[in-house]
Amino acid sequence: MNWDGAHAALKETKVPSGYELVQLRRADVLALVEDLRGWYPDIVVGAESCHLTPEFYYEQTMLADVAEDRPILPIVARHQGAIVAMSTFEKNASARTITCRMGAIAPAHRGPSLALLGPMLLERLGRAIGAELAYYFATLKSPHQQVLAERQRYRLVGIMPAHDRDMVRPGEVKRVYEAIYAKVLVPDDAIEVPPASALTVRTRAVWASLFGSLPA
Known part of the structure; x- marks a missing residue:
């Protein structure tokens, strides 16, 4: 269950006019990390704060420059050459599952068309690599991620109490509930x-x- 089929899945995924989906390159990591701080300020705490550390990408993800097959695949959306969105997908070859670790979009490019690419890509990448279940956790701070999951026909399978740490208000960190959405691929x-x-x-x-x- 490797990422060999991921490139074909990216090419076959229809994106809004003017955008393209590509694998993150090592040369773009430092700039992306700085962009993420502005796009997604709450990411400074919690499980996905690792996305603000360049070493996370260099050591754990399958960048476009990396030959070995690693569990985490970082995909970015480009517009006029600039990176305007990023998602990381993680596979578990033993369990044959795939999940979306984190997704973020530059404020100027937010909208339903680009946002839907997250859950859509999760399923397409999963099928391309032979995953049997796609799932991810959605925030309950707003209905946005829940709406996206339901539009792509993911099923709500549970709500996890105190699943992660989040910046609920400026300077205030608490543990938060998150919804679990899943789609069976077999x-x-x-x-x-x-x-x-x-x-x-x-x-x-x-x-x-x-x-x-x-x-x-």
């Missing part, structure tokens, strides 16, 4: 559904709310 016959007898009453109630009825 047919139903590849999935084992648990019998109702294996679940507690509370678990069955949650299951029914998320997925419907269970077999007896």
